[in-house]
Amino acid sequence: GQSLEQPSEVTAVEGAIVQINCTYQTSGFYGLSWYQQHDGGAPTFLSYNALDGLEETGRFSSFLSRSDSYGYLLLQELQMKDSASYFCAVYTNAGKSTFGDGTTLTVKP
Amino acid sequence: KAGVTQTPRYLIKTRGQQVTLSCSPISGHRSVSWYQQTPGQGLQFLFEYFSETQRNKGNFPGRFSGRQFSNSRSEMNVSTLELGDSALYLCASSRGQGFTEAFFGQGTRLTVV
Numbered sequence: 001g002q003s004l005e006q007p008s009e010v011t012a013v014e015g016a017i018v019q020i021n022c023t024y025q026t027s028g029f030y031g032l033s034w035y036q037q038h039d040g041g042a043p044t045f046l047s048y049n050a051l052d053g054l055e056e057t058g059r060f061s062s063f064l065s066r067s068d069s070y071g072y073l074l075l076q077e078l079q080m081k082d083s084a085s086y087f088c089a090v091y092t093n094a095g096k097s098t099f100g101d102g103t104t105l106t107v108k109p
Numbered sequence: 110k111a112g113v114t115q116t117p118r119y120l121i122k123t124r125g126q127q128v129t130l131s132c133s134p135i136s137g138h139r140s141v142s143w144y145q146q147t148p149g150q151g152l153q154f155l156f157e158y159f160s161e162t163q164r165n166k167g168n169f170p171g172r173f174s175g176r177q178f179s180n181s182r183s184e185m186n187v188s189t190l191e192l193g194d195s196a197l198y199l200c201a202s203s204r205g206q207g208f209t210e211a212f213f214g215q216g217t218r219l220t221v222v
Contacts, residue, residue, distance in 0.1 A: 031209060033209070033210070033211075035213075041215070042113075042199065042213040042214060042215050042216060043152070043199070043201075043213045044213070045210045045211060045212065048209045048210060050209070087151060087152065089152075091209075094165070095157065095164050095165050096154065096157075096165050097142065097154055097157070097211075098154060099144070099151045099152040099153075099154070100151055101150060101151040102151050
């Protein structure tokens with residue numbers, strides 16, 4: 001089967017940097033995605049990593065280490081609007097996607 | 110271009126009834142996946158359709174079923190509703206079979222009473 005672990009809650013202050021980790025166990029790993037979901041909203045795509053390394057998109061970066069079955073989402077220059085739930089999701093070469101339980105990020109002034 | 114459209118947005122049903130939810134993917138997207146999200150839980154994968162074929166299915170009972178039409182629109186059906194089926198049902202569309210980037214609809218909030 002597949003399993004993902006990510007912290008349930010993270011708190012940080014405005015302007016800070018926060019890292020949300022995701023470890024996974026899966027066979028046939030293909031890629032790792034990150035999604036953001038605000039309360040009452042739909043998940044929105046943030047990033048995707050299929051190869052080892054860092055992908056940067058503005059204030060958000062995502063990292064993957066396939067050998068360690070580990071990835072993280074890095075949020076820089078935190079803003080109040082970044083308060084949301086963040087989900088990592090693995091995709092396998094069998095075409096299955098599994099989401100983590102999500103990390104609730106609270107940004108304080 | 111229009112995003113993923115799910116209808117209805119809200120639904121209240123009684124135990125034992127059945128329900129059909131609809132999802133219209135982004136134009137040109139051929140893959141549609143369905144997820145169940147309950148409070149405090151992650152997204153639980155229900156099934157994925159590509160070109161009218163179910164490619165994958167999650168660990169849900171047979172009461173949960175779905176289909177995809179030739180225009181890529183998809184429906185999911187839940188029969189003999191139970192209280193525990195109350196959840197937000199999300200549909201996601203992507204261009205191909207790879208899940209590199211999926212676009213989610215706003216979901217259908219189903220309440221079973």
